[in-house]
Amino acid sequence: MRREGSPWRGLSVVFFRELFDHLTSARMLVLQLLVIVFGGMVVYFAAEQIRNTTAEDPFLFLRLFAPPGQTLLSFVTVLSILIPLIAIGLGFDSVNGEYNRRTMSRILAQPIYRDALLLGKFLAGLATITICLITLWLMVIGFGLLRLGIPPSTEELARCLMFLLVSIAYAGVWLALAMLFSIVFRSTATAALISLGVWLFLALLWPAFAQLVGEIIAPSDIRFAQLGLPTPDTVAWQQGLSRLSPGTLYGEAVLAMLSPEAQSLTNLLAQFQGRIMGAPLPFGQSVLSAWPQMVSLIAGTILLYVVGYVVFQRQEVRA
């Protein structure tokens, strides 16, 4: 049984209206201000630090995003906190807001499918975040050019670009999650609180939780412990569990892109191919090692969107 007509009918109308709404809303202004103030501050400090200390780093430009040794006050950390905040801020009332304004039945009585409405809203949210991130990204690079006085190399630029793409995928996960809750819960406040709750849980508690659960599932082997080594099974479980959090995936992917010399367990492949310990990985290998994380982020986005889509299609539209 095929539906008649295209499910994409009206998609662009919804998309542009939502995009316009997002870009002109006071909420977006506040969020963007937050990003610029925090990001600007952090990047400024990073630049100062680079000017004072490092002179012969081959990846000077990348240090702007992720200063060596600094984990708390880096641009990447600020982004990993602010991206979910923006995404949740844009998504938490996208569907239940229409019900509460009682516009939903009026809109769905027009000749469009629900597909167009939901996808239009999602794409508009993602486009808004993308615009926001690109602006920020260009600002940081521009600031770096002015402040450090050297242009980025092609490889650095490619790595920065991949970092941008990973950030957008990361935003997609949170946007899809916030939209899912906005479909499931009729109250916007509930949807916002639960989205923020999930985010806080995954960002703050889950890493410790994963350690604990990993230890329970595969207890440390005394033979490894005596040698002062972690038990491989335990580590595998802990790592697998912690990767359920999009924050972990994002962190790993960003680390691979922005710190070419960093060691991570997924770099085993590179080591087999003759990597010298401590030497920076070439760009292709970095992409390769971050590939599973990037695919997981995109897959997570699609999964959450599909769950929301199914729930939305079955909802009765009374308001």
Added chain:
Amino acid sequence: MSDTVIEASGLTKRYGAATAVDGVSFTINRGEIFGLLGPNGAGKTTTILMMLGLTEVTDGTVRVMGYDPVREPLQVKRLVGYLPDTVGFYDHMTAADNLRYTAGLIGIPVAQRDARIASALDRVGLGDVRNKHVGNFSRGMRQRLGLAEIVMKEVSIAILDEPTSGLDPHATAELLDMIRSLKREGVAVLVSSHLLERVQSICDRVALFHAGRIALLGTVPELARQVLGGGYTVEVEADGGQALADRLAVVPGVRSVEQPAPGRYRLLAEGDMRPQAAAAVVNAGGQLRHLSVEAPSLDAIYNRYFQNQGTQNAA
């Protein structure tokens, strides 16, 4: 019949064990105002949602201009304008911008868009506030804006869910006038309401809902004859003695004659019997002082019907 625009047969909606709409059948014709009347929770809105394909049909069929809302929802939604119960708009946008968004969704060509929006807004009397934010609009203005959307869409069928609830008498009268003007253009209008009295005046035919079923279906005089055994009450005030009551009772179409006070007669009749009653009084040599008629009210029909149902069930 080629004039039929909506045809429902055996339409049923169940939520788990509860049945919201139970085997409802009716047809609506071109250029007709059809009233879906009944108390809240009788299944009116659910029936409407099924006609629009906004909720799944459990059983039975509905055809809108020959299209199935479940299989061909876009065709149906192109032909039908819907004004939901307490319609909502985007408060931070102007009236014209709200309509412009809907026009985009409908797919009205850009070249015609602004002209059609302007003429629709003028027609419902919102031309002056087209560039005002909807957030400041009163309830009546929102309802009219919803109607403007339907006018702009140039539909064949307009479905209005509780259009007058929460409106003051003046706004109600204005809105009912606009609904009548839709009818004049050949649009079939389906009005749902729990305010029987207000909507009765504009409906050609009504369906009285009760507990998910259509209890009564037909024109108001038909229903009055069926349920009240007449429905028209003619009040006569005349001098003429006892013989007058008997003379009035034999007028064809008069069911019964009461005499609440000396010289006053109340006739229960099948129609407006004022001329016949006047002739009877004059022929009997009486002096006619006062003559008035009261049309049957849906409230009376509804109450009487369910009283009868109640006594039948009890027996």
